[in-house]
Amino acid sequence: MNQLVVLGVTGSIGVQTLDVARELGIDVVAIAARRGDDALISIAKEWPEARVAVADPAPQAKTACRDALGSRVEFGPSAVDELAATPHTIVVNGIVGSAGLAPSMAAAAAGNRIALANKESLVAGGDVLTAAVAAGRSEIIPVDSEHSALWQCMVGEPGFRRIILTASGGPFRGRSRASLESVTVAEALAHPTWDMGSRITIDSATLMNKAFEVIEAHHIFAAAYEDIDVVVHPQSIIHSMVEFTDGSVKAQLGDPDMRLPIQYAISYPRRADVAIRRFDITKQDLVFEEPDNETFRLLNVGYEAGRQGGSAPAVLNAADEVAVAAFISESISFLEIEAVIEHCLENVAWRPMNSVEDVIDADAEARSKAEEAVAGLSSR
Numbered sequence: 001m002n003q004l005v006v007l008g009v010t011g012s013i014g015v016q017t018l019d020v021a022r023e024l025g026i027d028v029v030a031i032a033a034r035r036g037d038d039a040l041i042s043i044a045k046e047w048p049e050a051r052v053a054v055a056d057p058a059p060q061a062k063t064a065c066r067d068a069l070g071s072r073v074e075f076g077p078s079a080v081d082e083l084a085a086t087p088h089t090i091v092v093n094g095i096v097g098s099a100g101l102a103p104s105m106a107a108a109a110a111g112n113r114i115a116l117a118n119k120e121s122l123v124a125g126g127d128v129l130t131a132a133v134a135a136g137r138s139e140i141i142p143v144d145s146e147h148s149a150l151w152q153c154m155v156g157e158p159g160f161r162r163i164i165l166t167a168s169g170g171p172f173r174g175r176s177r178a179s180l181e182s183v184t185v186a187e188a189l190a191h192p193t194w195d196m197g198s199r200i201t202i203d204s205a206t207l208m209n210k211a212f213e214v215i216e217a218h219h220i221f222a223a224a225y226e227d228i229d230v231v232v233h234p235q236s237i238i239h240s241m242v243e244f245t246d247g248s249v250k251a252q253l254g255d256p257d258m259r260l261p262i263q264y265a266i267s268y269p270r271r272a273d274v275a276i277r278r279f280d281i282t283k284q285d286l287v288f289e290e291p292d293n294e295t296f297r298l299l300n301v302g303y304e305a306g307r308q309g310g311s312a313p314a315v316l317n318a319a320d321e322v323a324v325a326a327f328i329s330e331s332i333s334f335l336e337i338e339a340v341i342e343h344c345l346e347n348v349a350w351r352p353m354n355s356v357e358d359v360i361d362a363d364a365e366a367r368s369k370a371e372e373a374v375a376g377l378s379s380r
Helices: 012-024 038-046 059-072 077-084 098-109 119-123 126-136 145-154 178-182 198-206 208-221 259-267 298-308 312-328 336-347 356-378
Strands: 003-007 028-033 051-054 073-075 089-093 113-116 139-142 162-167 228-232 238-243 249-253
Touching: 003 012, 003 077, 003 098, 012 028, 012 089, 012 259, 028 038, 028 077, 038 051, 038 059, 051 059, 051 077, 059 073, 073 077, 077 098, 089 098, 089 259, 098 113, 098 119, 098 126, 098 312, 098 356, 113 119, 113 259, 119 126, 119 208, 119 312, 126 139, 126 208, 126 356, 139 145, 139 208, 139 259, 145 162, 145 208, 145 238, 145 249, 145 259, 162 208, 198 208, 198 312, 198 336, 208 228, 208 298, 208 312, 298 312, 298 336, 312 336, 312 356, 336 356
Parallel strands: 003 028, 003 089, 028 051, 051 073, 089 113, 113 139, 162 228
Antiparallel strands: 162 238, 238 249
Protein backbone atom coordinates (compact mmCIF):
# COMPACT_ATOMS: atom_id res chain seq x y z
CA MET A 1 0.00 0.00 0.00
CA ASN A 2 1.13 3.56 -0.64
CA GLN A 3 2.19 5.91 2.09
CA LEU A 4 -0.38 8.26 3.59
CA VAL A 5 -0.78 12.01 3.74
CA VAL A 6 -3.44 12.87 6.33
CA LEU A 7 -5.05 16.30 6.07
CA GLY A 8 -7.22 17.42 8.98
CA VAL A 9 -5.30 14.98 11.14
CA THR A 10 -6.64 16.19 14.50
CA GLY A 11 -10.29 15.92 13.43
CA SER A 12 -12.55 12.90 13.59
CA ILE A 13 -11.59 11.53 10.16
CA GLY A 14 -7.91 12.21 10.73
CA VAL A 15 -7.79 10.49 14.11
CA GLN A 16 -9.62 7.43 12.76
CA THR A 17 -7.32 7.34 9.72
CA LEU A 18 -4.36 7.07 12.08
CA ASP A 19 -6.12 4.15 13.81
CA VAL A 20 -6.38 2.43 10.43
CA ALA A 21 -2.74 3.22 9.56
CA ARG A 22 -1.56 1.66 12.82
CA GLU A 23 -3.71 -1.43 12.24
CA LEU A 24 -2.52 -1.90 8.67
CA GLY A 25 1.09 -0.90 9.30
CA ILE A 26 1.07 1.93 6.76
CA ASP A 27 3.56 4.78 6.95
CA VAL A 28 2.18 8.27 7.49
CA VAL A 29 4.61 10.57 5.69
CA ALA A 30 2.81 13.90 6.11
CA ILE A 31 0.13 15.40 8.33
CA ALA A 32 -1.69 18.72 8.34
CA ALA A 33 -4.08 20.55 10.63
CA ARG A 34 -5.61 23.99 10.82
CA ARG A 35 -4.12 24.79 14.21
CA GLY A 36 -0.76 24.00 15.75
CA ASP A 37 -2.13 22.77 19.05
CA ASP A 38 -1.04 20.10 21.52
CA ALA A 39 -3.02 17.44 19.67
CA LEU A 40 -1.10 18.05 16.44
CA ILE A 41 2.25 18.12 18.22
CA SER A 42 1.45 14.84 19.97
CA ILE A 43 0.54 13.15 16.68
CA ALA A 44 3.65 14.54 14.99
CA LYS A 45 5.82 13.07 17.73
CA GLU A 46 4.24 9.64 17.21
CA TRP A 47 5.14 9.86 13.51
CA PRO A 48 8.64 11.41 13.73
CA GLU A 49 9.41 11.09 10.01
CA ALA A 50 6.23 12.85 8.88
CA ARG A 51 6.32 16.34 7.41
CA VAL A 52 3.90 18.70 9.14
CA ALA A 53 1.83 21.63 7.90
CA VAL A 54 -0.25 24.05 9.97
CA ALA A 55 -2.71 26.04 7.89
CA ASP A 56 -3.64 28.88 10.23
CA PRO A 57 -1.42 29.04 13.31
CA ALA A 58 -1.61 31.67 16.03
CA PRO A 59 1.80 33.28 16.67
CA GLN A 60 2.21 31.48 19.98
CA ALA A 61 1.29 28.14 18.42
CA LYS A 62 3.75 28.75 15.60
CA THR A 63 6.55 29.16 18.11
CA ALA A 64 5.46 26.07 20.04
CA CYS A 65 5.40 23.98 16.86
CA ARG A 66 8.84 25.17 15.80
CA ASP A 67 10.24 24.40 19.24
CA ALA A 68 8.68 20.92 19.33
CA LEU A 69 9.06 19.84 15.70
CA GLY A 70 11.89 21.88 14.23
CA SER A 71 12.31 22.30 10.51
CA ARG A 72 9.84 19.60 9.48
CA VAL A 73 6.88 21.90 10.18
CA GLU A 74 5.74 24.54 7.70
CA PHE A 75 2.92 27.07 7.91
CA GLY A 76 0.11 28.45 5.77
CA PRO A 77 -2.37 27.01 3.26
CA SER A 78 0.33 26.57 0.60
CA ALA A 79 2.21 24.25 2.96
CA VAL A 80 -0.89 22.04 3.16
CA ASP A 81 -1.15 22.01 -0.64
CA GLU A 82 2.51 20.98 -0.91
CA LEU A 83 1.91 17.99 1.35
CA ALA A 84 -1.12 16.97 -0.73
CA ALA A 85 1.15 16.95 -3.79
CA THR A 86 3.66 14.53 -2.20
CA PRO A 87 4.30 12.02 -5.03
CA HIS A 88 3.03 8.43 -4.90
CA THR A 89 0.88 8.86 -1.81
CA ILE A 90 -2.72 8.37 -0.82
CA VAL A 91 -4.07 11.70 0.40
CA VAL A 92 -6.80 11.38 3.02
CA ASN A 93 -8.58 14.73 2.91
CA GLY A 94 -10.44 15.13 6.19
CA ILE A 95 -10.34 18.93 6.20
CA VAL A 96 -13.63 20.56 7.17
CA GLY A 97 -14.97 23.32 4.93
CA SER A 98 -14.07 24.93 1.63
CA ALA A 99 -10.39 25.06 2.64
CA GLY A 100 -10.26 21.43 1.53
CA LEU A 101 -10.66 22.19 -2.19
CA ALA A 102 -7.15 23.52 -2.89
CA PRO A 103 -5.41 20.48 -1.34
CA SER A 104 -7.70 18.18 -3.32
CA MET A 105 -6.69 20.02 -6.48
CA ALA A 106 -3.00 19.71 -5.57
CA ALA A 107 -3.38 15.97 -4.96
CA ALA A 108 -5.20 15.58 -8.28
CA ALA A 109 -2.50 17.44 -10.20
CA ALA A 110 0.13 15.16 -8.63
CA GLY A 111 -1.76 12.06 -9.75
CA ASN A 112 -2.37 10.90 -6.19
CA ARG A 113 -5.34 8.92 -4.96
CA ILE A 114 -7.67 11.17 -2.99
CA ALA A 115 -9.46 9.37 -0.16
CA LEU A 116 -12.07 12.08 0.06
CA ALA A 117 -13.95 13.01 3.21
CA ASN A 118 -14.02 16.73 2.46
CA LYS A 119 -17.50 17.27 1.03
CA GLU A 120 -16.80 20.80 -0.08
CA SER A 121 -14.25 19.67 -2.67
CA LEU A 122 -17.09 18.19 -4.71
CA VAL A 123 -20.02 20.29 -3.51
CA ALA A 124 -18.38 23.67 -4.17
CA GLY A 125 -15.81 22.67 -6.76
CA GLY A 126 -17.14 19.49 -8.34
CA ASP A 127 -16.77 20.49 -11.98
CA VAL A 128 -13.31 21.92 -11.41
CA LEU A 129 -12.03 19.00 -9.33
CA THR A 130 -13.35 16.24 -11.58
CA ALA A 131 -11.63 17.93 -14.53
CA ALA A 132 -8.38 18.10 -12.54
CA VAL A 133 -8.66 14.43 -11.57
CA ALA A 134 -9.04 13.44 -15.21
CA ALA A 135 -6.15 15.66 -16.33
CA GLY A 136 -3.82 14.44 -13.56
CA ARG A 137 -4.81 10.77 -13.92
CA SER A 138 -5.71 10.86 -10.28
CA GLU A 139 -8.67 9.11 -8.66
CA ILE A 140 -11.21 9.87 -5.97
CA ILE A 141 -12.19 7.05 -3.64
CA PRO A 142 -14.96 8.31 -1.33
CA VAL A 143 -14.62 8.08 2.44
CA ASP A 144 -18.15 9.19 3.33
CA SER A 145 -19.90 6.04 4.50
CA GLU A 146 -22.75 6.51 2.01
CA HIS A 147 -20.55 7.02 -1.04
CA SER A 148 -18.18 4.26 0.03
CA ALA A 149 -21.21 1.98 0.20
CA LEU A 150 -22.28 3.02 -3.29
CA TRP A 151 -18.75 2.49 -4.60
CA GLN A 152 -18.61 -1.00 -3.08
CA CYS A 153 -22.00 -1.90 -4.53
CA MET A 154 -20.95 -0.79 -8.03
CA VAL A 155 -17.62 -2.64 -8.22
CA GLY A 156 -17.79 -5.07 -11.12
CA GLU A 157 -21.21 -3.87 -12.28
CA PRO A 158 -21.78 -2.48 -15.79
CA GLY A 159 -24.26 0.25 -14.87
CA PHE A 160 -27.01 1.35 -12.53
CA ARG A 161 -30.54 2.66 -12.69
CA ARG A 162 -30.83 4.45 -9.35
CA ILE A 163 -28.76 5.49 -6.34
CA ILE A 164 -30.44 5.30 -2.94
CA LEU A 165 -28.69 7.35 -0.28
CA THR A 166 -29.65 6.51 3.28
CA ALA A 167 -30.06 9.21 5.93
CA SER A 168 -30.32 8.72 9.68
CA GLY A 169 -32.90 11.49 9.94
CA GLY A 170 -30.79 13.22 12.59
CA PRO A 171 -31.85 14.04 16.15
CA PHE A 172 -35.15 15.67 15.10
CA ARG A 173 -36.59 12.87 13.00
CA GLY A 174 -40.36 12.76 13.45
CA ARG A 175 -40.57 16.26 14.90
CA SER A 176 -42.98 18.88 13.57
CA ARG A 177 -41.67 22.06 12.00
CA ALA A 178 -43.24 24.15 14.75
CA SER A 179 -41.34 22.16 17.38
CA LEU A 180 -38.02 23.05 15.74
CA GLU A 181 -38.42 26.78 16.33
CA SER A 182 -36.93 26.60 19.81
CA VAL A 183 -34.42 23.72 19.60
CA THR A 184 -31.08 24.29 21.32
CA VAL A 185 -27.56 23.83 20.00
CA ALA A 186 -27.03 20.95 22.43
CA GLU A 187 -30.13 19.18 21.10
CA ALA A 188 -29.01 19.63 17.50
CA LEU A 189 -25.56 18.25 18.31
CA ALA A 190 -26.97 15.08 19.90
CA HIS A 191 -26.80 12.81 16.86
CA PRO A 192 -28.43 9.43 17.50
CA THR A 193 -25.94 7.18 15.69
CA TRP A 194 -22.77 8.99 14.55
CA ASP A 195 -20.02 10.83 16.45
CA MET A 196 -18.99 13.65 14.10
CA GLY A 197 -17.75 17.22 14.09
CA SER A 198 -20.12 20.05 14.99
CA ARG A 199 -20.84 21.36 11.50
CA ILE A 200 -21.62 18.00 9.93
CA THR A 201 -23.78 17.12 12.94
CA ILE A 202 -25.87 20.27 12.55
CA ASP A 203 -26.07 19.62 8.81
CA SER A 204 -27.38 16.15 9.59
CA ALA A 205 -30.06 17.70 11.82
CA THR A 206 -31.25 19.98 8.97
CA LEU A 207 -30.76 17.27 6.28
CA MET A 208 -28.38 19.66 4.51
CA ASN A 209 -25.66 17.04 4.89
CA LYS A 210 -27.76 14.68 2.79
CA ALA A 211 -28.26 17.41 0.19
CA PHE A 212 -24.48 17.76 -0.03
CA GLU A 213 -24.18 13.99 -0.42
CA VAL A 214 -26.63 14.07 -3.32
CA ILE A 215 -24.38 16.60 -5.08
CA GLU A 216 -21.30 14.50 -4.28
CA ALA A 217 -22.95 11.39 -5.70
CA HIS A 218 -23.78 13.30 -8.87
CA HIS A 219 -20.08 14.05 -9.41
CA ILE A 220 -18.54 10.78 -8.21
CA PHE A 221 -20.84 8.49 -10.15
CA ALA A 222 -21.89 10.79 -13.03
CA ALA A 223 -25.47 10.30 -11.88
CA ALA A 224 -28.38 12.48 -12.97
CA TYR A 225 -30.17 14.12 -10.04
CA GLU A 226 -33.44 12.39 -10.94
CA ASP A 227 -31.60 9.06 -10.46
CA ILE A 228 -30.55 9.86 -6.88
CA ASP A 229 -33.07 9.20 -4.11
CA VAL A 230 -32.85 9.66 -0.34
CA VAL A 231 -34.47 7.35 2.19
CA VAL A 232 -34.44 7.79 5.97
CA HIS A 233 -32.94 4.80 7.76
CA PRO A 234 -32.50 5.73 11.44
CA GLN A 235 -30.37 2.72 12.41
CA SER A 236 -27.53 3.74 10.03
CA ILE A 237 -26.79 0.07 9.32
CA ILE A 238 -27.45 0.08 5.56
CA HIS A 239 -25.12 2.81 4.39
CA SER A 240 -26.61 3.14 0.91
CA MET A 241 -28.04 1.07 -1.95
CA VAL A 242 -27.87 0.80 -5.72
CA GLU A 243 -30.65 -0.36 -8.02
CA PHE A 244 -29.44 -1.90 -11.28
CA THR A 245 -31.08 -2.07 -14.68
CA ASP A 246 -32.55 -5.53 -14.05
CA GLY A 247 -34.30 -4.36 -10.88
CA SER A 248 -31.79 -5.92 -8.47
CA VAL A 249 -30.82 -3.81 -5.47
CA LYS A 250 -27.46 -4.07 -3.68
CA ALA A 251 -26.87 -2.67 -0.22
CA GLN A 252 -23.73 -2.34 1.90
CA LEU A 253 -24.29 -2.98 5.61
CA GLY A 254 -22.15 -2.48 8.67
CA ASP A 255 -21.94 -0.83 12.06
CA PRO A 256 -21.76 2.99 11.97
CA ASP A 257 -17.95 3.13 12.17
CA MET A 258 -16.02 5.44 9.85
CA ARG A 259 -12.87 3.34 10.07
CA LEU A 260 -14.32 0.82 7.62
CA PRO A 261 -14.82 3.25 4.69
CA ILE A 262 -11.47 4.90 5.50
CA GLN A 263 -9.77 1.50 5.40
CA TYR A 264 -11.50 0.59 2.13
CA ALA A 265 -10.48 3.86 0.45
CA ILE A 266 -6.87 3.17 1.39
CA SER A 267 -6.75 -0.52 0.48
CA TYR A 268 -8.95 -0.45 -2.67
CA PRO A 269 -9.14 -2.44 -4.94
CA ARG A 270 -8.13 -5.03 -2.32
CA ARG A 271 -9.89 -5.50 0.99
CA ALA A 272 -7.67 -5.42 4.03
CA ASP A 273 -7.62 -8.64 6.02
CA VAL A 274 -8.69 -6.84 9.16
CA ALA A 275 -12.14 -7.07 10.72
CA ILE A 276 -12.71 -3.90 12.72
CA ARG A 277 -15.66 -5.50 14.46
CA ARG A 278 -17.78 -8.48 13.53
CA PHE A 279 -21.21 -7.44 12.32
CA ASP A 280 -24.19 -9.34 13.76
CA ILE A 281 -27.15 -9.17 11.37
CA THR A 282 -29.45 -10.95 13.85
CA LYS A 283 -29.38 -7.94 16.18
CA GLN A 284 -30.61 -5.47 13.56
CA ASP A 285 -34.12 -4.05 13.24
CA LEU A 286 -34.11 -2.06 10.00
CA VAL A 287 -36.62 0.74 9.33
CA PHE A 288 -37.03 2.91 6.21
CA GLU A 289 -39.07 6.09 5.73
CA GLU A 290 -39.53 8.84 3.17
CA PRO A 291 -37.76 12.08 4.15
CA ASP A 292 -40.03 14.79 5.55
CA ASN A 293 -39.39 17.53 3.01
CA GLU A 294 -42.00 19.84 4.50
CA THR A 295 -40.24 19.96 7.86
CA PHE A 296 -36.67 19.70 6.58
CA ARG A 297 -36.71 21.92 3.51
CA LEU A 298 -32.99 22.09 2.86
CA LEU A 299 -32.86 18.70 1.17
CA ASN A 300 -34.94 20.02 -1.72
CA VAL A 301 -32.99 23.29 -1.70
CA GLY A 302 -29.83 21.22 -2.18
CA TYR A 303 -31.32 19.24 -5.06
CA GLU A 304 -32.29 22.49 -6.80
CA ALA A 305 -28.82 24.02 -6.30
CA GLY A 306 -27.27 20.87 -7.72
CA ARG A 307 -29.51 20.98 -10.78
CA GLN A 308 -28.62 24.64 -11.34
CA GLY A 309 -24.92 23.76 -11.18
CA GLY A 310 -22.33 26.44 -11.78
CA SER A 311 -21.90 28.66 -8.73
CA ALA A 312 -25.10 27.54 -6.98
CA PRO A 313 -23.58 24.59 -5.04
CA ALA A 314 -20.61 26.74 -3.96
CA VAL A 315 -23.03 29.39 -2.71
CA LEU A 316 -25.08 26.71 -0.96
CA ASN A 317 -22.02 25.39 0.84
CA ALA A 318 -20.60 28.76 1.89
CA ALA A 319 -23.95 30.05 3.11
CA ASP A 320 -24.50 26.89 5.11
CA GLU A 321 -21.08 27.12 6.72
CA VAL A 322 -21.76 30.69 7.89
CA ALA A 323 -25.32 29.91 8.99
CA VAL A 324 -24.34 26.83 10.99
CA ALA A 325 -21.57 28.76 12.75
CA ALA A 326 -24.11 31.48 13.59
CA PHE A 327 -26.52 28.91 14.99
CA ILE A 328 -23.79 27.28 17.10
CA SER A 329 -22.89 30.71 18.51
CA GLU A 330 -26.62 31.25 19.18
CA SER A 331 -26.81 34.29 16.88
CA ILE A 332 -29.69 32.75 14.90
CA SER A 333 -32.27 30.03 15.51
CA PHE A 334 -32.24 26.55 14.01
CA LEU A 335 -34.86 27.29 11.37
CA GLU A 336 -33.15 30.55 10.45
CA ILE A 337 -30.30 28.49 8.98
CA GLU A 338 -32.67 27.94 6.05
CA ALA A 339 -33.41 31.64 5.73
CA VAL A 340 -29.73 32.55 5.47
CA ILE A 341 -29.08 29.92 2.80
CA GLU A 342 -32.12 30.84 0.72
CA HIS A 343 -31.19 34.54 0.93
CA CYS A 344 -27.76 33.80 -0.52
CA LEU A 345 -29.05 31.59 -3.33
CA GLU A 346 -31.46 34.36 -4.32
CA ASN A 347 -28.95 37.22 -4.10
CA VAL A 348 -25.66 35.84 -5.45
CA ALA A 349 -25.65 35.95 -9.24
CA TRP A 350 -25.22 32.59 -10.97
CA ARG A 351 -22.10 32.02 -13.07
CA PRO A 352 -20.16 29.02 -14.43
CA MET A 353 -17.26 27.54 -12.46
CA ASN A 354 -14.20 27.10 -14.66
CA SER A 355 -11.38 27.44 -12.12
CA VAL A 356 -10.56 27.35 -8.43
CA GLU A 357 -10.56 31.14 -8.51
CA ASP A 358 -14.17 31.11 -9.72
CA VAL A 359 -15.12 28.87 -6.80
CA ILE A 360 -13.24 31.09 -4.33
CA ASP A 361 -14.99 34.20 -5.65
CA ALA A 362 -18.45 32.63 -5.41
CA ASP A 363 -17.62 31.35 -1.93
CA ALA A 364 -16.46 34.79 -0.76
CA GLU A 365 -19.53 36.58 -2.15
CA ALA A 366 -21.85 34.03 -0.56
CA ARG A 367 -20.13 34.36 2.81
CA SER A 368 -20.53 38.13 2.67
CA LYS A 369 -24.24 37.83 1.85
CA ALA A 370 -24.66 35.21 4.57
CA GLU A 371 -23.01 37.39 7.18
CA GLU A 372 -25.32 40.26 6.20
CA ALA A 373 -28.33 37.97 6.57
CA VAL A 374 -27.12 36.73 9.98
CA ALA A 375 -26.58 40.31 11.13
CA GLY A 376 -30.10 41.23 10.07
CA LEU A 377 -31.64 38.27 11.86
CA SER A 378 -29.55 38.81 15.00
CA SER A 379 -30.59 42.45 15.31
CA ARG A 380 -34.32 41.69 15.39
